[in-house]
Amino acid sequence: MKNPIEKTLIVPLTASEAFELFTENMDTWWPKDPFSVTGDTSKVSFANHKGGDIVETGADGSINVWGTLLAYDPGKYLAFSWHPGRDADEATMVTVTFTQTEAGTRCDLTHGGFEILGDTADAVSSSYLSGWDLVLGCFAKAGLTPAIA
């Protein structure tokens, strides 16, 4: 679990367009069903500066911060912490690099920071869980999110 998750996608846009779609227009494409706290009636806003937040606002006005921008380099690079519903110090990190190629723009996404998990046994440690159970839980479908006994 320690190695980062790595994904690559080429889109038929310029790097600037791809960056803008990913960030400013995240609300238009992010699969809020099932990957959100309050479902597809929520709105996702993506700050346009370092230090700003990625925020989900539910139809009922509830606010869920998904992460904070650690780097915001338009058309090139994004880095943000990822901690839906949790404290920032329990976050893992996502980076996205936008590279213009002849075929379009290559988007390389990594989701890492799993070293907080330590060894395999530690991966199920309380520190891991406190940081991750709700992160994962809130991204499960609402019906799957368990009631706390």
Add this chain to the structure above:
Amino acid sequence: MTYEDTITALADPTRRDIIDRLRSGPLAVGAIADGMPISRPAVSQHLRVLSDAGLLTVTPSGNRRLYAIAPDGVDELRRYLDTLWDDALAAFGRAAAEKAKESSK
């Protein structure tokens, strides 16, 4: 066993407490329940949920059963995150194709 089972199993604070107690090594139910504010049958029930979710292994030892953290227990979570980004980037790709089509009109 799916990631939903894993998430469900881990979302309960008592079960997280149990996992925490097993970090130093395998224990029998009596030792796990020791000092916990719930009954031993309740602890047994939580242990069953954790085992069913693939997070614990159970090994008979004499007339006891020893519970331990399953080494591959969090693999489902990893797969879940993989799915999350696959789905999210697929949606991003579709939106990008749509946007490219619009701007070429």
